[in-house]
Amino acid sequence: MLKQILLFTFIVITLSACVQKDIKTFVTENRVDIRTISPDSTDYSDLQAIGKAIGDSRIVMLGEQDHGDAPTFLAKTRLIKYLHEQKGFNVLAFESDFFALNEGWDRLAKTRTDIDGFLPDNIFSIWTKCEQCGNLLYSYIPKTYKDNKSLVITGFDSQVHGTYSLANLKIYIDSFLKRQHVKFTGTGKYKKDFYSFIDSIKYNKDIQKQRNFKEALKQIINELSTVDTAVFEMMLLKSLKANAESEISLLSKGNDYLEIRDKQMAENLRWLLKYKFPNEKIIVWAHNIHILKNPKLMDNPVWKWRNMGDFFTADKQLYAKTYVLGFNSRTGTAGRITNDKKFTVQPPVKNSFETWIPETIPYAFVDFKQFRTENPSAKTYFFMKGSFHNACSGLWTDMFDGIFYIRDMYPCTLVKIKN
Structure with missing residues (x-):
């Protein structure tokens, strides 16, 4: 009997090992080619495979x-159109000003002229x-506003x-605090x-003024302790406090100023999902x-x-x-429209994710979510350009749910707004 149990166990383990695929084989066999960006x-x-992978997810993050990265922005634009028109996503959240893109956008007349004027000033x-x-x-x-299918x-x-x-911002917050009868507003320190x-x-790069601002915010928030945290103004005050803390860390040569910002971005995004858009599907645009x-x-x-994620x-x-959904490239050049300096994208290293995709594609x-589902015990580190344009070894299948690969990278050109 013991021999039979051992034999059965051996067979199960062997079969399981046969079913499991290494990440290189998975990429080779399960890559879906995208026709155009x-x-x-x-x-x-050609985007249906991405739609199927997303499934009934309520939040899609696009990196x-x-x-x-010009081709990435083109690809993201096409994906956003697809998600909006065929997957029911109707909110697009940018890595940009929390106050301006909520209070400001909500008050904006949604004509093309108004939108064209507002977005460049606040994103x-x-x-x-x-x-x-x-x-x-x-x-x-x-x-989308002209067609009554607003994004x-x-x-x-x-x-x-x-x-x-x-x-x-100043007038808005001051008005809110006075409506709440915050006593601190009557002081010289306020x-x-x-x-x-x-x-x-x-x-402002005066660290003492940043510290004073932070202390004032703490006192204000303490006075508002009974106000519902779902209120936009409360989230705004917390966001401003985090901004001050991040600046203080940067100015004092601290090492957590980026983490402070990322943590607050996560909090702001969570607030948007829970309170402002509780029934909506949201696309996130960020690095x-x-x-x-x-x-x-x-x-x-x-x-x-x-980080935020x-x-x-x-x-x-x-x-x-x-x-x-992370974005990844093989070769080319990169750089930002706000900086004249451009740089060469690091070539793929040997036996990396980028080399597993034929150069003709x-x-x-x-x-990667499918890979995790089919290979739950697979924890293989491999090289991929997953964070920036340089390769790094990591367990990337547990960091991204999917990767959009772009062979040839090139930088943005200056926008020409068409009438």
Whole structure:
């Protein structure tokens, strides 16, 4: 009897081993070639595999290796159109000003003229000045409002940079605090350390003033302890506090200023999902390093902080509802529209993810989530350009749910808004 049990166990283990695939074999056998990244292509048949992989996820995060990757922006634009038109996603959240892209966008008349004027002033110029984002920002988004199939814009970044914030943030917060009868608003410290500082929040590098602003915010938030945390203004105050903490860390040469920002971006995004858009499906536009999960699974990363994707998906319910799609390239050049300096993309290293895809293939998709499902015990580290344009060894199948591969990278060109 014991021999039979041992034999049976051996057979089961052997069969299991035969079923399991290594990641290289999986990529080779399960790669899905993408026909085009042109935003003008409305035949989405080649994107169905991505749609199937996303399934009923409520959140789809779309990354990029650098903030000037023109082909990636074209691919993301086409994906956004597909997700909006065929998968029911109707909110697009940018890595940009939380206040401006919520309060400002909500108050905006959604004519093409108003949208064309608002977006360049309140979404980071690395995207709004890029021609390869123009189809999305200055054609598709306004058209969705004209056709009554609106794609709502929002933002989740704690950094305050929009012109709408510059013109309205101080008055908006002051009005809210006085409606709440916050006693601190009647003090000299409020006027000096808080009210007068907000106008310079974007560029002020005086660490003591940042500290005073943070202390004022703490006192204000303490006075508002009985106010419902679902209220937008409460989330805004917490976001401003995180922005100040990040600036203080940077100015004091701390090592957690990036993590502070990423944690708050996760909190802002969570708030959007829970309170502002509780019944909507949301697309997130951000850098690969912000959206990937489990950054600790990278060997010797060039950056070492806990990021937004890791904070966000620490919530098991959100983890189950989120599909994280990273973008990856093989060769070419890169650089941002806001900087004249361009650089050569690092060639793929030997036996890396990029080399597993034939050089004749310009675009492809690989579903790492499928790999994890079919190979639950596979924990293989391999080289891939998953965070930036340089290769790094990591357990990438546990950091992204899927990868969109682009063979030839090139930088943005300056946008030309069409009338």
